[in-house]
Amino acid sequence: MRENEFQATGVIPACLMPFDADLEIDESAYRRHLRDLAGVDGVSAIAVNGHAAEVHALTNDEQKRSLEIAYDEIGTGTSLVAGISTTSCRDAARLAKMATAAGASALLVFPSEVLSFGGQLCPKMALAHVSSIAEASALPLILFQYPLAGGLGYPIATLRRLCIRIPTICAIKDWCNDPPLHERHIRELHSLDRRVNVLSTHSAWLLGSLAMGCDGLLSGAGSVIANLQVGLWRAVQRGDLHAAQAINDRIYPTVLAFYRAPLVNMHNRMKEALVLLGRLDAAHVRPPLVKLQRHRIKRIGRLLDEAGINPQTVYKPIA
Numbered sequence: 001m002r003e004n005e006f007q008a009t010g011v012i013p014a015c016l017m018p019f020d021a022d023l024e025i026d027e028s029a030y031r032r033h034l035r036d037l038a039g040v041d042g043v044s045a046i047a048v049n050g051h052a053a054e055v056h057a058l059t060n061d062e063q064k065r066s067l068e069i070a071y072d073e074i075g076t077g078t079s080l081v082a083g084i085s086t087t088s089c090r091d092a093a094r095l096a097k098m099a100t101a102a103g104a105s106a107l108l109v110f111p112s113e114v115l116s117f118g119g120q121l122c123p124k125m126a127l128a129h130v131s132s133i134a135e136a137s138a139l140p141l142i143l144f145q146y147p148l149a150g151g152l153g154y155p156i157a158t159l160r161r162l163c164i165r166i167p168t169i170c171a172i173k174d175w176c177n178d179p180p181l182h183e184r185h186i187r188e189l190h191s192l193d194r195r196v197n198v199l200s201t202h203s204a205w206l207l208g209s210l211a212m213g214c215d216g217l218l219s220g221a222g223s224v225i226a227n228l229q230v231g232l233w234r235a236v237q238r239g240d241l242h243a244a245q246a247i248n249d250r251i252y253p254t255v256l257a258f259y260r261a262p263l264v265n266m267h268n269r270m271k272e273a274l275v276l277l278g279r280l281d282a283a284h285v286r287p288p289l290v291k292l293q294r295h296r297i298k299r300i301g302r303l304l305d306e307a308g309i310n311p312q313t314v315y316k317p318i319a
Contacts, residue, residue: 006045006139006140006170008140008171008199008216011226012044012045012222013037013219014046014048016033016270016280017054017058018030026282032279033280034070037226039315040226040315042233046074046080047080049063049067050085050220051220051267054285054289056085057289060094060098063095067099067102067104068102079105081104082102082108083107084096084133087113092112093133096137108173109142112125118151119152120148140170141166141169142169142218143159144173145172148176156184160188171199172197172198174200174202174209175201177202182198185198187213190213197215199216200214200217200219206248206251207232207248211244216233220266221259223274224258226315227316231317247318257269257299258273265292268292271283271284276301276304277310
């Protein structure tokens with residue numbers, strides 16, 4: 001059993017999913033990756049079956065196996081947040097039950113892509129989707145808040161309604177990508193009668209986001225820079241702006257490496273980074289994602305050098 005119950009706070013890396021040359025799950029590489037992340041001092045949990053793990057390309061059976069491997073490898077000592085990503089309420093409920101049985105500590109609830117067709121005008125649809133998961137599992141829920149412009153983000157009124165109506169919602173993973181709205185999320189969700197935490201996934205401007213008062217972060221970039229994220233989080237928590245800025249200066253080259261257009265390649269780039277750092281043997285991705293060109297991989301290497309990240313420093317504690 002875990003020593004502590006899940007708390008939606010601190011640094012939560014979203015792990016990658018390594019594949020072999022036949023594009024099957026590379027279990028040994030996945031186990032090593034999980035151990036690397038769990039071994040970073042200050043990591044509070046690890047997210048599986050999310051964007052970073054290419055959940056769009058994983059079958060339900062593979063998602064189950066992914067979580068089983070993670071629980072077997074690190075789950076007795078590290079909390080696991082399992083992504084629930086599907087368009088269907090019935091499938092969402094099945095995935096929630098599976099994740100609960102497989103050892104998850106919390107569920108990261110993606111919005112149903114059906115809602116992109118005007119669902120923001122129909123808050124009952126969002127309530128139906130999240131409720132189907134809450135009814136299937138008693139685990140804490142983290143709502144994944146998307147940008148409003150794409151049609152999948154919850155308007156603030158809907159977000160408040162969800163948090164009030166569904167008591168197992170403990171946090172949101174905020175990707176609104178709008179600084180004033182992000183601050184409003186923090187202020188309004190913190191002020192509810194039952195406080196709801198805000199975990200940032202604004203990895204391209206993480207220092208500014210955390211300084212607004214987030215309760216932590218949940219980020220795919222943590223698959224490579226979890227140690228830097230922990231250092232930044234701790235510096236912000238103790239109010240040490242100088243130290244936070246210095247760590248942010250190291251993080252900035254990784255922002256240029258991972259989060260340039262097209263964003264669809266961000267986790268592909270993270271895999272290539274771990275190959276360069278000797279933490280993965282290969283960076284296979286399932287179509288429609290494709291292998292990065294050689295000159296783009298070299299660019300990632302140059303930016304890792306600028307960040308002071310190499311095989312000797314990756315995942316090492318920040319002084």
